[in-house]
Amino acid sequence: MKIGSQSLMQKYDQALLDYGYNIVELVDKASDCLLKHMHKQSYSFLCGPGNNGADGLSLAIKLCKQNKEVRVYIFDDGYKLSQANQYYLNQCYENHMKVTLLSDDNMYDAIEEMKQTQIIVDAMFGFGLNSSPRGLYASIIEQINQLYDNEIIAVDIPTGLDCNSGKPYQSVVFASKTISLTAYKDGFLNPDSSFFTGKVIVETLDAKDMSDKVGLYEYADEDMVKNIIKERKYDGHKGDYGRVALITGCSDYKGASLLSAKSCVYSGSGVVTVITDEKVIDSLTSFCPEATTQKRPLIFRKEDFIKYQAILIGCGLGQSIDSYRYVSDVLTLTYQPLVIDADALTILSSNMEWLKGQNRSIILTPHMGEFKRLCDFDEKTDMLSTASNFARLYHVILVLKGPHTIVTNGYESYRISSGNKAMSVGGMGDVLAGMITSFVGQGYKPLDAAILGVYLHGKAGDKLAQNNYSVIPSKLIETIPSTMYELLHAKG
Secondary structure: OEEEOHHHHHHHHHHHHHHOOOHHHHHHHHHHHHHOOOOOOEEEEEEOOOHHHHHHHHHHHHHHHOOOEEEEEEEOOOOOOOHHHHHHHHHHHHOOOEEEEEOOOOHHHHHHHHOOOOEEEEEOOOOOOOOOOOHHHHHHHHHHOOOOOOEEEEEOOOOOEOOOOOOEOOOOOOOOEEEEEOOEEHHHHOHHHHHHHOEEEEEOOOOOOOHHHHOOEEEEOHHHHOOOOOOOOOOOOHHHHOEEEEEOOOOOOOHHHHHHHHHHHHOOOOEEEEEEOHHHHHHHHHHOOOOEEEEOOOOOOHHHOOOOOEEEEOOOOOOOHHHHHHHHHHHHHOOOOEEEOOHHHHHHHOOHHHHOOOOOOEEEOOEHHHHHHHOOOOOOOOHHHHHHHHHHHHOOEEEEEOOOOEEEOOOOEEEEOOOOHHHOOOOHHHHHHHHHHHHHHOOOOHHHHHHHHHHHHHHHHHHHHOOOOOOOHHHHHHHHHHHHHHHHHOOO
């Protein structure tokens, strides 16, 4: 399933136009998608001035030609009609359809007429809306939301619902069903949005697929991720499953290092070496005896890293002068795939030039606050576009942690289906960083390792959340092997 934000959907529409389609033709294709879901006899169409309204008008014409009872309501609000809207409105008049120009004076009469039809089609505004509907639109929305005997079908997105966040503006349509064109809207991933969308159905236009061209996201669910995980070899040994180095922890922050090390081991790494502070080593011996340890030197050398297939830096590293040097040294002296998390991300945020000229895969795993330091943006930023643009600019794989975590390398982009609010616990990111590092070290392609790590991390959390108010990171680690087993055997 493809997922699009407001910005990405606008780029998609423009790409179709650039390819050679005209807007009237695209509206016709959109209404064909909608038509197959119209099975009742009588309809009222609320059509705004833009192309969403044009979709509604085109659909109304097709239903009228099927001898359905159709009423069309347009708004006398001074908005200039789009080209396609004007075209299809003229078609309505040429077909002698019942068209009412809505105003404050006739609004209540119009509502009484709508009560007599089975379906009300919301084609007032599409995904481009950036503020709450006002004036007559708000009044109409308030009235139709009280027509409990009528089904309301939203074209593409309910009017008044934010495309990116899934949060309602002050006035929003309560749809019974939403027919989303081309892609699932990013805001629909917010479970609270279902209160306004009703059932969401995605329909794809009979047109050139521009998903890859504009960077629509893919929904990474079990059906997709189960094709990534690999069976372990019959005659495999620890050397087949990677040697990884974790440059983590300090005397003040031991727990993060312990969690990342144990999650790395439990995810199947052959040899995990934690290069850390002596106090962390003492704790690690009892917390995860399977991990090997090495006292962190004052100065790293290239030969310190030669034997490793992947490196993690950051979990509990602290932000001392020594920590700055460690991050700089790792970026300078190593060549292996690298996962950068937590404190190392904070250090990197003031030294982004360190990423220049890196001829290897680098995975950054920030939460939203850390990403704000890496990439300044405002609250209204389209995060799907921002994330993919950042990854492409710095040639990194970005794992932007949060609900339906974003994973993107700037060219391929994913929202992860697993995970839940019970996982909002300190240390959870350290577990994830260890898992991703483990999979990179085992030989997975770095982008696949990131997708697999995030999905399994969330899936393990989902299992625990079924019977727990909160999910504890150390408990989640214990479920990693069984979660991997279940995913592997879901392949059938």
